[in-house]
Amino acid sequence: MPALFPKIALAAGFTPRLSALLQEASRLAGLWQSSLVLIHAGEQEPGLVQKLHLLMEQAGLNPQHVPVFWESGSPARAILKVCEREGVDLLMAGALQREKAVQYYLGSLARTLLRKSPCSVLMLTNPALLPAGFKNVVVLTDEGNPLMQETLRTACEIAGREAAQWLHVVRKLKWYAFLSAAEEFSETEYEQTRNRFIEAELDDVQRLLEALPHQGLKVNIKLISGKTGHELAQFAKRKQVDLLVISASPRRLSLLDRFMPNDLEYLFGNLPCNLLVVKGKQENTP
Secondary structure (H helix, E strand, O other), rough: OOOOEEEEEEEEEOOOOHHHHHHHHHHHHHHOOEEEEEEEOOOOOOHHHHHHHHHHHHOOOOOOOOOEEEEEHHHHHHHHHHHHHOOOEEEEEOEEOOOOOOOOEEEEHHHHHHHHHHOEEEEEOOOOOOOOOOOOOEEEEOOOOHHHHHHHHHHHHHHHHHOOOEEEEEOOHHHHHHHHOOOOOOHHHHHHHHHHHHHHHHHHHHHHHOOOOOOOOEEEEEEEEEEEEHHHHHHHHHHOOEEEEEEEEOOOHHHHHHHOOOOHHHHHHOOOOOOEOOOHHHHOOO
């Protein structure tokens, strides 16, 4: 079985959650058959090297086989520099928790990594010393995004390798095509046309799934409307999702929206679970 992400990098800052992040990275590298490297934004000091090697060994990682890159400079610049130089396919990092609330969000560093990373990014909200895995996965099939098929394939493969209990495939309804002609319908025509529209959306998602291997997975197709970020977050909370998978936008935007649609900002400020943003190699930017 080929590697899901051939090379994974973990942003390894000396925070209280570093041990848990190392455990998560060790597990995923083994499950996904990936090589693993660590990136620390800071100067290499003997005491820090010894401390990191000890934590690595506790996570089952051999310091002789897992390279550690000590890169000076601002954290974002240092991490991104190594990712590009070393050809990293997935960058792992920890999300932040708001004070006095069990609520996670993407801070300025995380948002910079998501905007400018040359690879996919996995943000872990609550890494554990004994990782439970991703047993309940949701993926957004963002119609019109050229990465949609790759994102769905990635979610199917993750759910399969994790032996997930559920894979929820979410599609946002594009109501404007339907509503543009709604005024001309009678009440009966309106209901019939609405039902056909919904069935067509479901059929489209089903065709996408049929083109991908997902044998043995329990799949639930969910149609949403309204603000994508808010609806996704609420759905993920209701279903107690472990991992949310979305596509990065290939559009060249500015500020916080460079790689993400505007209405997903709610999601990034109120993370309901771990977040994987899939970014195709053809979209890589320095």
